[in-house]
Every structure is written in C-alpha cells, then in structure tokens.
Amino acid sequence: MKKIILIEDETSVVSFIKKGLQENGYEISVAFDGRTGVHLVQSNDFDLVILDIMLPEMNGLDACKEIRKTNKHVPILFLTALGTSENIVLGLESGGDDYLVKPFKFIELVARVKSLLRRSNNNGSIPEIIEPEVDNEHIFQFSDLILNDYTKKVTRSGEEISLTSTEYKLLLYFLNNPEKVISRAEILDAVWGVNYELGTNVVDVYVNYLRKKLDNQDDNKLIHTIIGMGYVLKKP
Secondary structure, X not given: OOEEEEEOOOHHHHHHHHHHHHHOOOEEEEEOOHHHHHHHHHHOOOOEEEEOXXXXXXXXHHHHHHHHHHOOOOOEEEEEOOOOHHHHHHHHHOOOOEEEEOOOOHHHHHHHHXXXXXXXXXXXXXXXXXXXXXXXXXXXXXXXXXXXXXXXXXXXXXXXXXXOHHHHHHHHHXXXXXXXXXXXXXXXXXXXXXXXXXXXXXHHHHHHHHHHHHOOOHHHOOEEEEOOOEEEEOOO
C-alpha cells in the first residue's frame, strides 16, 4: 500500500481527499501546518507528498524547499488555490513535481497521483551500494556528460553536477532522445506527465536551469534551442 502525506490546513478538504484516496487503496497521513508536514516527511518514508501553499507555521513553498534538502526523490504535488502561471512556476521551481489548482475534480487528482507514483517507481532512487561499470545499462553518456541512473550521479568533464529531481528527469529525457528536436509539449508530457495548457513557460525555465549547470562555456553547449520547434541535445 502506497503511503501519502497530505499537508493541508482546511479540514473539509482534508476529509474529502483522505476519504477518497483511502477508498482508492492509499494509506494517508495528515499534517495541518507546513512545519509539522516537513518534520513528518523527514522522519518517515512516504511515497508521495500532497502540499498546499497557503499553510500556517511555514508556507508550502518553503516546506517544499526544506523537504528537498534531505529528500530529492519523493514526488511532491502542489494542491492550491493559487493558479496563475507565476504561482505554478514558483511551485515547480521550489522542487515540486506537479501542480493542481483548486477547485479540482477528484478524478484528476487520482490521475495525477497515479502518474507521479508511476514515474517515481520507474525513476526511483536506488541505494548506492556498488558503482556499476560504465557499460552498464543504467549509464547514459553523451559527449563528456555522463548520467548514472543507478546512483543518480551526473558528471560533465569529470565534475559532479547536483540536480533537483525535476532537472534530473528533464536531463534523462534528453539523454533518451539525443539529436532529436523535442517540442515543449512533448517535454511537458514526458517530464511532468500532464499538459498544463496555461501558457506557462515552465519548460523554458527548467531548460535554462539545466543549461546553467551543464553548459558553463558558450562554445561547449549541449542543449540547443530550435526556434519555433523546441530543444535538442546535440554535440557542440
């Protein structure tokens, strides 16, 4: 049974979501403020976090950042009434994996939960016990960039690069599609699992984050913009 923590201060919303998710076979824990929620996530092994933004004690954006300091892999779904494109970008920038705006249809919440749990199962963290050989199936190499999907370690020119969970998923998607021009819609669907249809520039934001960490020299860039079409991972 998958364990989900709901960090939400509206009792009516808590009751509605908890009852519905339990009926769908999930084990639900609840925290009514951000600080308590962070403590529970840091001291327990949850499969998913559902997080409001407007919370007492500590707002959801700060709570998300605190969670990411010690847990970069647990999926975090923002569930909030703040639905502007700017709010969505802020939520994803703070370390969230998905964003659902209130009011919402419960069937959509369940779909988002299943999507995040499925992606987490496919890309979940595996304890670092033994470093696999470079020709292992978990190793992705492109130019001088190496991603080890067993240890979740990324290096370029031998230097280790620290990525957030979403940045890592985005890079892995590029590495699975080298030299292919990928549209923003394809990236949204593959990395976030949904099409926000809100005119949000979240893909551009995260590609820029990734570029800043990977491409430290103008003449050695790997991620290129194809105007009017999307992005492509190709050698300099």
